[in-house]
Amino acid sequence: MEKAQLKLNGKTYDFPVVVGTENEHAIDISRLRRDTGYITLDEGFHNTGCESSVTFIDGEKGILRYRGYDVAELAEKSSFVETAFLLVYGRLPTVTERKQFSVLLTENSLLHEDMNHYFTGLPPHAHPMAILSTMVSSFAIFYPTYFVDDKDPKTFDTMVAILLSKVRTIAAFSYKKSIGEPFVYPRHDLRFCGNFLNMMFASPVKPYEADSEAEALLNMLLILHADHEQNCSTSTVRLVGSSRVNLYSSVCAGINALWGPLHGGANQSVIEMLESIHASELTIKDVLDRAKSKSHPFRLFGFGHRVYKNFDPRAVIIKKACLKFLESRKTSDPLLDIALELEEAALKDEYFIERKLYPNVDFYSGIIYRALGIPTNMFTVLFAMGRVPGWIAQWKEMHDAVPIKIGRPRQVYMGAPLRFYKPIEEREE
Numbered sequence: 001m002e003k004a005q006l007k008l009n010g011k012t013y014d015f016p017v018v019v020g021t022e023n024e025h026a027i028d029i030s031r032l033r034r035d036t037g038y039i040t041l042d043e044g045f046h047n048t049g050c051e052s053s054v055t056f057i058d059g060e061k062g063i064l065r066y067r068g069y070d071v072a073e074l075a076e077k078s079s080f081v082e083t084a085f086l087l088v089y090g091r092l093p094t095v096t097e098r099k100q101f102s103v104l105l106t107e108n109s110l111l112h113e114d115m116n117h118y119f120t121g122l123p124p125h126a127h128p129m130a131i132l133s134t135m136v137s138s139f140a141i142f143y144p145t146y147f148v149d150d151k152d153p154k155t156f157d158t159m160v161a162i163l164l165s166k167v168r169t170i171a172a173f174s175y176k177k178s179i180g181e182p183f184v185y186p187r188h189d190l191r192f193c194g195n196f197l198n199m200m201f202a203s204p205v206k207p208y209e210a211d212s213e214a215e216a217l218l219n220m221l222l223i224l225h226a227d228h229e230q231n232c233s234t235s236t237v238r239l240v241g242s243s244r245v246n247l248y249s250s251v252c253a254g255i256n257a258l259w260g261p262l263h264g265g266a267n268q269s270v271i272e273m274l275e276s277i278h279a280s281e282l283t284i285k286d287v288l289d290r291a292k293s294k295s296h297p298f299r300l301f302g303f304g305h306r307v308y309k310n311f312d313p314r315a316v317i318i319k320k321a322c323l324k325f326l327e328s329r330k331t332s333d334p335l336l337d338i339a340l341e342l343e344e345a346a347l348k349d350e351y352f353i354e355r356k357l358y359p360n361v362d363f364y365s366g367i368i369y370r371a372l373g374i375p376t377n378m379f380t381v382l383f384a385m386g387r388v389p390g391w392i393a394q395w396k397e398m399h400d401a402v403p404i405k406i407g408r409p410r411q412v413y414m415g416a417p418l419r420f421y422k423p424i425e426e427r428e429e
């Protein structure tokens with residue numbers, strides 16, 4: 001077996017090299033501190049990883065696969081429900097499994113009626129991500145199946161269905177709450193995405209007309225967001241879950257991590273950025289100059305990625321779908337024109353070329369959501385809806401690992417040395 005050697009204070013230490021299925025290499029430093037007394041510093045975890053069998057990304061070649069299947073193929077041929085099964089259980093379902101899974105999702109789509117009181121008490125302008133986080137947190141109160149045994153397959157299956165199905169219901173309810181309309185309950189006769197669109201857009205005075213193109217698009221978008229290996233929210237789910245807290249609470253932590261504008265919140269920030277360009281005198285050059293300036297905190301939202309250094313395969317698919325959808329609806333969006341111009345200019349700009357910054361999944365997704373009639377503050381909720389299967393799959397992988405290890409980094413202390421307490425009257429003003 002290949003080994004890495006470390007020379008420290010005249011001594012040589014060997015560390016095993018781990019090689020992944022796709023020939024990725026890692027040095028296993030799990031014995032580093034025990035053997036040498038040293039730890040590693042790795043701000044932002046640029047060089048820190050774990051073993052996982054869920055998702056593969058090759059950032060140089062722009063490859064993304066779930067359980068070995070290319071995401072482009074899944075986006076074209078699969079449904080979100082089937083992809084969710086694949087991620088969580090590691091294989092594509094058979095006809096019977098697919099049916100049983102759909103039934104379980106359907107049976108778990110309704111929220112406990114008492115949860116609706118939570119909604120009633122919320123201020124009308126609460127951000128839907130805050131609502132989602134609050135509601136998922138309350139799953140541990142309303143659906144405490146984990147007290148039984150989350151290693152029991154049946155219990156786990158129910159928790160999976162509760163999360164996948166009810167997150168969708170909460171998402172739609174949070175929208176209805178924000179516009180002051182009554183909730184539209186989930187229906188057993190509708191499929192996953194159609195059911196969501198119905199809960200969002202039906203009202204007591206106007207039924208929602210089924211729209212197969214919108215449904216297909218939503219399926220595709222959810223598939224493209226379903227997992228992305230060890231990103232910020234997934235690592236959060238794993239870290240929180242490593243304390244052996246229940247699945248709901250772990251996923252809830254992931255939702256909160258996702259909300260940030262450098263992560264899933266970027267889809268909202270992209271549209272706000274495009275809107276502010278549209279409403280102002282700013283030129284594309286002004287925007288790029290601002291994004292490049294070190295004295296300005298502004299970044300070009302929807303651009304750049306920790307892993308992709310060539311292109312983000314999800315962004316390529318989404319851009320194509322976005323153009324096709326607007327064309328099929330014979331509609332235009334001035335924000336799309338700005339986005340296309342921004343992309344073209346950035347890709348020619350030395351700053352972006354040098355740093356390998358390309359459009360990511362969030363750059364064009366918001367324009368599709370807008371075309372579907374989904375308001376901007378709901379975009380990150382849709383990202384979360386899509387990411388639930390990935391969080392569950394990664395949580396389960398971590399949860400099933402033996403031996404059980406709590407995530408607990410070390411530190412190098414850089415603060416004050418030992419000091420002695422001074423009574424307040426002796427302290428200088």
Ligand code: CMC
Nearest residue numbers: 261262263264266291299300301302303304305306355360
């Ligand atoms: N606009 C301007 N400069 C950028 C951008 C950007 N969008 N992204 C990276 N850079 C610069 C950054 O300033 C740094 O420059 P320098 O080397 O001169 O200091 C260099 O590129 C490397 O950036 P980094 O911040 O070290 O890269 P990272 O891997 O830590 O961050 C990122 C990745 C996605 C947080 C970052 O590219 C970013 O902030 N992008 C905008 C927000 C965004 O679109 N986020 C969604 C990410 S994809 C979906 C998801 O994860 O949820």
